Amino acid sequence: MIYKAPDFAFEASPIYDAIVIGAGAVGIPLAVKLARKGLRVALLEAGPGKPRQASQALFERARAVGHALAGLHLGRFRNLGGSTAFWGGQLVPFEPIVFEERPWVSPATWPLSHDEVARHYEEAFEIIGMGDVLRSDEEVRRALKLPPLEATETIQPFFTRWARETNFAVAFAEDLKSMPNLDVLIEAQVSSLSLEGTRVTGAMLTLPGGRRVAVRGAQVVLANGTIEIARLLQLPDSAGRPAPWADNPWLGRCFMDHVDIFAGRIEPTDRKRFSELFDNAVLKGIKYAPKLRLTAAAQKRDQLVEISSHFVYSSSISESLSNLKILVKGLLRGRLNWRTLSDPLGILGSLRFVVPMALRYIRYRRVMNVADRGILLRLTSEQRPREDSRILLADTRDAFGLPEVLVDWRISPEDLETMLAFAQHLKAYLEGNGLARVEIDPALLERSASVIEAADDANHHMGGARMARDASQGVVDPNCQVFGSDNLFVAGAAVYPTSGFANPTFTAIALSMRLADFLLTKEKGAGHATAS
Known part of the structure; x- marks a missing residue:
């Protein structure tokens, strides 16, 4: 009750x-x-x-x-x-390597x-009501009739699952x-x-x-x-x-988040195959998102941390399309999200994409991406735990009389090496498979401290x-x-x-x-x- x-x-x-x-x-x-x-x-x-x-x-x-x-x-x-x-x-199990001894990551x-x-x-x-989820990536590939995309010594394709509700x-x-x-x-x-x-x-x-x-x-x-x-x-x-x-x-030490950066730009060379391999899919109400990660073998060989990538499709109507998706999803569940109606003209302007998106979804259960402003390469990296990265109590108090929070989040500069190495491996992988050209951010190639300074957290405390x-x-x-x-x-x-x-x-x-x-x-x- x-x-x-x-x-x-x-x-x-x-x-x-x-x-x-x-x-x-x-x-x-x-x-x-x-x-x-x-x-x-x-x-x-x-x-x-x-x-x-x-x-x-x-x-x-x-x-x-x-x-x-x-x-x-x-x-x-x-x-x-x-x-x-x-x-x-998003629901992603931890890889076995996370539980292994990794002295290059943390004692x-x-x-x-x-x-x-x-x-x-x-x-x-x-x-959480997902007993029917496809457990293996091979099952997902068969269900979607995807063309093959093999793993290498450095890059592993995989799918993340997303909660139905x-x-x-x-x-x-x-x-x-x-x-x-x-x-x-x-x-x-x-x-x-x-x-x-x-x-x-x-x-x-x-x-x-x-x-x-x-x-x-x-x-x-x-x-x-x-x-x-x-x-x-x-x-x-x-x-x-x-x-x-x-x-x-x-107590309060070794606070971590994931470190997110934009590592470069993607230009598909085989747009049809790129879309087939990397567009999100929905099967029985469960979303499966294709991504790429650094293999455990590469992490051990080069003493790198865990890291994965996905593509961000930049569009002039991305916010309107997002609101339209939320609106339709809510209506199908009997709920109206009024926030999505704050820009009705934008939603109307995005309707020209609805027919091809709907046809692709109905026929192939794939979510078409609009990228008239290009595709960005986004990395999500593990960070090395640091003792000086801390959750502390402030001297000030909140409305309940409790000490307010100070968070001193610290990121190790050496995590930049993983980001650069992974971006280079991704470039070789995508270009070697004839899928896309990759332009890596010059600041990342130069190992500039500005890359870490501009890094985002992922809301993963x-x-x-x-x-x-x-x-x-x-x-x-x-x-x-x-x-x-x-x-x-x-x-x-x-x-x-x-x-x-x-x-x-x-x-x-x-x-x-x-x-x-x-x-x-x-x-x-x-x-x-x-x-x-």
Whole structure:
């Protein structure tokens, strides 16, 4: 059931089996799985049921004091569903090399193997309603009858999958509204954790107007996003005392994002084949996006980080086409997005492309790209973790009386070598296959520092509570339990020691499914009889 926290009867609430803080891409699937298995769960969301400007304004005073971090304000959302109300829904599993020892990337390594995480990707697909997704790239190629495009020693073609329903507040609406053992509290800002020794007894909420109330639970999971997780872990407990984990030297450190740059321009030489190979496809409502990545063999040989590429099609009507796509997609789902109607003349002007786009989609299930202003080469790179890249608390306070956030994001200059090497490999690959000519950005060829200075973040916040085998190397153990606590866990990309190039969300969901299994076993051992 969904309740507004200011109206909820806290005095009559039970001691929950689990409290999940944060109702976003990770918190919702985690809470739903636990509730489906019979646990009594409280899911706490700081924001309202739908995005509101007043709620988002609480993030505006957060500051980036290192490299520019647009996602500090544009990539975080206080509402039921969190960032899933706005993201594209890209789902990319981590490659095995991310979990291997890579001393040229970081002395830190994952205390989990790829297989220990990969077995939960299947459940992650199932729980978000994508059990019918094509698992292998070869299946996608056969379904689309694509011409062959072979991998080389340096370049690997692959597909990313995109969620059928991107907004998890919608995808899980029936569970959130109807499950009798799941209480969803919106407008429930957690201001501190309540502690008895090393055991977290619950969460203290500060409600609009300043009223403070407690929610009690046997297990507590932080799933409220990388930056908010790091902030909450650094705060005193509800009695004003330092938490047992407060002196962990890794808390808030090794903050990461993906580093995005425009690396050059693309001029197709075989436009038909280029389009066949690289236009997005939609099969049974699931989008498959063709991309290229650097192979693990090349990374090991040349000591490079993980990196991938995609093409950005620049068009004079790109915004209007985007609004038209959103409008049609919403109407097909019975929802009208009024924002798309802000430029009706632009939408009308883009209608001349609708017929060829519709015919290509109907006949081939491919999404035609309009590029009258050219095609740009976009790279998304892993970054080497740095101890001085940090999430900190400011001296100023927000409307709830909590310290505001400072993020000091640092990017290592040597990451530029990966970008240049990959761009050169892509040029050889595309030109060698007769697909396109590639003009690499001269600044990148010159290894100019301006390339890193102009790099964008990807709204993919990671690190700050990294996973390790012991507290001397990280904040949480391989089960995502916070060192120094008996029952506090972290779910999400905050636990990543390294990141690879992939969007972090899918692996975070898979890890939350793994964490749910651990919590269910823990509760069963404590005497709670879970449902089968």
